[in-house]
Amino acid sequence: MVTYGHPVHDDDLVFKALADPIRRILLDALYERSGRTLGDLENVVNLVTEMTRFGVAKHLRLLEAANLVITKKSGREKLHYLNPVPIQQLHRRWIGKYTEQHASALLDLQTELENES
């Protein structure tokens, strides 16, 4: 997959972005409170592991490329927001489909067992 500066929503990018524990910490931090500065997020990461601001910025760029994070200027600050849309799509495509079948199979089993008694 090739992107030319224009981040395309893509399952590969989202899965790759989610595959790293630091990036999941960043997403959790933004879920808890969205609209945070790089400095703020650097502090959050450093509660768990030592990492430079440059390292945190690199992780944020990957999250942005996967469309999981959106940055917006607010005065002189750049704020990072969580974008839940790709996760919703991923859930629909990769999780909901399977769990629905699972759930309906359990419901069938329940009906069957109840009818037996």
Added chain:
Amino acid sequence: MTTVATTTPRVEPANIQVFRVYINAPAERIWQAISSGELSGKYGYGGTIEADLQAGGDYRHKASAQMLQMGLPAVVVTGQVIESDPPHRLVHMWNPIWNDDPDTRLTWEITTGSNGLSCVTLTHELLGAVATAAEVAGGGDPENGGGGWPWVLSSLKTYLETGDVMPGSGG
């Protein structure tokens, strides 16, 4: 190093929420879907959008048949157009009548790349609108109204790209 495995509690729903979706459709078509009644029944919770697209113009979202059945009134969201620059930028107030919340504001930004892919960014300003903020953030059961903007935007993408109404959406 350990990571947080369980759900992190949300301190409070954010005052400003930002959503972005890439849609393989021209900006004009996305504009039509978000600002008029022509396609508003094909995605999200359905119903009919009526907007007088000029500063100070009326914005209203009329109930779908299903919403009326649920006992909602004929107009479920009211508001006012602040800024309209078709097909790239629409700013309007968005006040759902079912919540007793302060007014909230939506900014729609639509850009199209050279590859024809459009980027839709929706910014929802919700200062003090706690109930509405929790709802539009999504993450709940879409069938019970918990889909929020992530679900609504996903269904918009599905409809504009495939012509099919996403299961459970529209009306």
